Amino acid sequence: MDRDVIIVGAGPTGLTLANLLAAAGIRSTVYEAKSAPDTRMRAIGVTPPSLEILDRCDLGTALTRHGVAVRRAEVYGDRRLLGTVSFDSIRSDYPFILSLPQFRIEQSLREAAKASKLVRLNYGVEVVAVEPAASSSANGGARPGVTVRLRDGRSVNAPFACVCSGTAGLRPFPLKRRRHYRRSFLIGDYPDTGKLGDVARLYFSRNGSVESFPLPDGMRRWIVQLTGRASQTVLDDATVSAMLTTYVNMRAGIRLPAGLPHWWSRFRPGRHELAYFARSGLFALGDVAHSMSPIGGQGMNTGIADAELAADLIAGWQSGPNGRADTGESPLGDVGSGLRMYETVRRKAARSAARRAAASMFIGTIGGVAGSALRNALLRAALTFIPGRAIASHFAMLTLPGHRSPISLTADTISSRPK
Ligand SMILES: Cc1cc2nc3c(=O)[nH]c(=O)nc-3n(C[C@H](O)[C@H](O)[C@H](O)COP(=O)(O)OP(=O)(O)OC[C@H]3O[C@@H](n4cnc5c(N)ncnc54)[C@H](O)[C@@H]3O)c2cc1C
Numbered sequence: 001m002d003r004d005v006i007i008v009g010a011g012p013t014g015l016t017l018a019n020l021l022a023a024a025g026i027r028s029t030v031y032e033a034k035s036a037p038d039t040r041m042r043a044i045g046v047t048p049p050s051l052e053i054l055d056r057c058d059l060g061t062a063l064t065r066h067g068v069a070v071r072r073a074e075v076y077g078d079r080r081l082l083g084t085v086s087f088d089s090i091r092s093d094y095p096f097i098l099s100l101p102q103f104r105i106e107q108s109l110r111e112a113a114k115a116s117k118l119v120r121l122n123y124g125v126e127v128v129a130v131e132p133a134a135s136s137s138a139n140g141g142a143r144p145g146v147t148v149r150l151r152d153g154r155s156v157n158a159p160f161a162c163v164c165s166g167t168a169g170l171r172p173f174p175l176k177r178r179r180h181y182r183r184s185f186l187i188g189d190y191p192d193t194g195k196l197g198d199v200a201r202l203y204f205s206r207n208g209s210v211e212s213f214p215l216p217d218g219m220r221r222w223i224v225q226l227t228g229r230a231s232q233t234v235l236d237d238a239t240v241s242a243m244l245t246t247y248v249n250m251r252a253g254i255r256l257p258a259g260l261p262h263w264w265s266r267f268r269p270g271r272h273e274l275a276y277f278a279r280s281g282l283f284a285l286g287d288v289a290h291s292m293s294p295i296g297g298q299g300m301n302t303g304i305a306d307a308e309l310a311a312d313l314i315a316g317w318q319s320g321p322n323g324r325a326d327t328g329e330s331p332l333g334d335v336g337s338g339l340r341m342y343e344t345v346r347r348k349a350a351r352s353a354a355r356r357a358a359a360s361m362f363i364g365t366i367g368g369v370a371g372s373a374l375r376n377a378l379l380r381a382a383l384t385f386i387p388g389r390a391i392a393s394h395f396a397m398l399t400l401p402g403h404r405s406p407i408s409l410t411a412d413t414i415s416s417r418p419k
Pocket of ligand 1: 008009010011012013014031032033034038042043044045046102125126127128164165166167168169170187265267285286287288294296297298299300301302303
């Protein structure tokens with residue numbers, strides 16, 4: 001059996017995992033179905049726990065040099081300021097949300113992986129199946145081992161396979177639940193001609209929501225809720241431009257620059273969860289295991305936290321003192337109990353993040369005169385009376401269960417991270 005850990009998918013989750021494993025001295029082979037890296041903007045918010053995790057492979061601080069540190073958010077209700085959230089007081093080395101497009105994050109992760117002798121990156125190689133190897137026991141107990149089958153007919157045996165294949169990719173386990181929300185949003189990235197600076201702005205109105213975030217290179221993201229017929233309309237560039245301009249002006253009183261957005265995307269959020277997150281030497285990480293509404297910006301960050309715990313467990317089994325993947329012995333306990341720990345910790349974290357994302361989305365999209373007035377009054381009260389640090393820590397994902405791995409791994413010690 002090859003000792004490399006197999007990683008399926010080179011999105012942010014898979015690439016983070018490869019780098020964390022390399023930092024722990026573990027070899028991995030990454031298979032990515034696409035022949036070239038993804039260039040879509042997609043996620044932009046990297047939370048403080050994610051930056052701390054990425055620091056374990058020397059990437060947290062490096063990323064901050066490319067992005068915009070968002071230290072403050074302003075919340076408006078029917079165009080009147082309801083309150084502000086300041087991230088300055090949160091307890092982290094990174095007291096801000098880093099705004100950096102997903103493709104740039106992936107680019108940094110990919111470059112670090114390519115520079116490592118311990119990561120083998122393979123683009124244009126699709127994995128068609130992952131299954132427990134014949135010698136592996138059913139619950140992943142004493143002898144882990146998986147077989148990974150590739151589209152080109154090859155198959156590879158490995159001690160562990162970590163499937164990070166996103167919402168539309170290979171699914172290692174059956175679905176447990178799936179839900180589609182009846183909300184629809186349009187994203188447009190424009191030059192920041194309004195000089196709104198590095199402040200995030202949330203505009204809630206009786207007609208729908210608008211969210212706006214700074215991006216690097218003088219750009220700004222606008223996310224508008226589509227309501228009524230607009231949510232069903234077939235979109236072309238001209239319609240997108242007209243919709244974004246109209247909705248932002250109507251709900252936020254801000255004029256967008258003329259012309260097409262630099263990048264746009266319409267999305268209808270959903271949520272799903274797999275029946276298992278870890279079993280028989282197989283891990284499911286990131287969007288393949290759990291997806292959630294992008295409103296609230298937690299999907300990518302939850303995948304990064306999945307990667308931290310999976311990397312710690314695998315490092316404990318593969319390279320820790322007395323760690324023996326072939327026997328399943330490790331100071332962390334046997335493989336079966338580690339897989340159960342991953343299952344419990346990461347499912348709780350994913351559910352909590354998905355609930356928060358859904359709550360943010362529902363609160364922001366309450367429409368109508370009465371509903372909007374009530375929401376605005378409650379938000380004003382919350383932003384006035386709840387301590388600022390508590391609100392900021394919530395949005396920075398610092399209060400999310402399992403936002404950091406419960407295991408503390410160093411070269412010489414493997415133990416539970418102090419609570
Ligand atoms: C418009 C939008 C805005 C978002 N904003 C935010 C945000 O601000 N903050 C945030 O945290 N999240 C956000 N998200 C969510 C975020 O983009 C996802 O959570 C993130 O991409 C998940 O990363 P991943 O690595 O798990 O999956 P993906 O990024 O989907 O990567 C999976 C990779 O696996 C590959 N793959 C699939 N199947 C196979 C196979 N069989 N063999 C080999 N390779 C395979 C795919 O080609 C892909 O490259 C947003 C999403 C969208 C759509």
